[in-house]
Amino acid sequence: MNEKYVIANWKMNPDTTKEAKSILQGLKKTLDKSKIKNTKVLIAPPSIFIRDIISLKIKKFLLCAQNASYNHIGSHTGEISVEMFSSFGVGYSIVGHSDSRRSNDSLYDINKKIEACLKNKIKPILCIGESEKDNNGFYLKNISDQITSALSGISKKDIPNIIFTYEPVWAISNSNQRNATGEEVSEAVMFIRKVISDLYDEKTARSIVVLYGGSVDEGNVASYLESGEVSGFLVGKASLSPEKFSKIILQTENSIKKNANN
Ligand code: PGA
Numbered sequence: 147m148n149e150k151y152v153i154a155n156w157k158m159n160p161d162t163t164k165e166a167k168s169i170l171q172g173l174k175k176t177l178d179k180s181k182i183k184n185t186k187v188l189i190a191p192p193s194i195f196i197r198d199i200i201s202l203k204i205k206k207f208l209l210c211a212q213n214a215s216y217n218h219i220g221s222h223t224g225e226i227s228v229e230m231f232s233s234f235g236v237g238y239s240i241v242g243h244s245d246s247r248r249s250n251d252s253l254y255d256i257n258k259k260i261e262a263c264l265k266n267k268i269k270p271i272l273c274i275g276e277s278e279k280d281n282n283g284f285y286l287k288n289i290s291d292q293i294t295s296a297l298s299g300i301s302k303k304d305i306p307n308i309i310f311t312y313e314p315v316w317a318i319s320n321s322n323q324r325n326a327t328g329e330e331v332s333e334a335v336m337f338i339r340k341v342i343s344d345l346y347d348e349k350t351a352r353s354i355v356v357l358y359g360g361s362v363d364e365g366n367v368a369s370y371l372e373s374g375e376v377s378g379f380l381v382g383k384a385s386l387s388p389e390k391f392s393k394i395i396l397q398t399e400n401s402i403k404k405n406a407n408n
Pocket of ligand 1: 319380383
């Protein structure tokens with residue numbers, strides 16, 4: 147329960163493999179002096195960089211796909227299957243990011259991707275979150291519908307292998323709206339646990355890992371860690387800067403030590 151995750155979602159960045167390697171080498175250098183024991187650091191690069199990243203042999207970072215197809219080999223132009231990622235040693239995949247929901251992922255696709263990941267021992271990072279937040283709580287129905295459809299047919303024993311991520315679309319850096327407050331994030335995380343409890347049971351709900359994503363940076367990460375509700379972060383823009391991203395990792399790691407001492 148104490149384990150945390152910090153995930154770099156590079157999206158369609160950077161332009162070249164040289165820059166990709168340089169970000170990771172920079173990150174390794176900044177983290178080399180610090181002992182990161184309880185925080186798993188995942189890198190979700192554009193797939194075309196995966197082979198080069200593997201060749202760097204940096205054990206500190208785990209690889210994550212940004213999106214994977216649930217289809218098997220065959221006529222699926224432009225897609226990369228869960229099995230292909232798995233054969234490269236990729237252990238995680240983002241599923242249902244709002245970018246892919248917007249472009250082509252239906253609720254059916256998201257459910258099938260969760261199934262395919264679990265079948266191939268890839269842990270899905272399931273993104274859920276409302277596009278707009280209203281003051282009457284209707285957005286909560288949106289969150290619960292997204293979870294319910296994503297988990298359709300998924301058995302209780304598989305739930306601990308899913309990493310839930312609350313990502314309100316309005317708080318993502320390119321939405322130009324506003325940052326979520328620590329309180330808003332805690333409320334949503336508690337609500338996600340409630341939905342899991344209703345779908346499965348309380349024990350399962352308590353055991354799930356819930357991350358937060360949406361304009362997380364080195365300046366606001368403490369406000370999200372404060373309540374102790376989140377188990378880490380999915381970071382976009384700030385993950386492209388080794389300095390900023392390492393500060394997020396270190397603050398997350400230190401929050402574990404602080405909680406353990408309390
Ligand atoms: P952001 O992206 O940190 O740039 O807001 C997060 C995400 O979209 O995963």
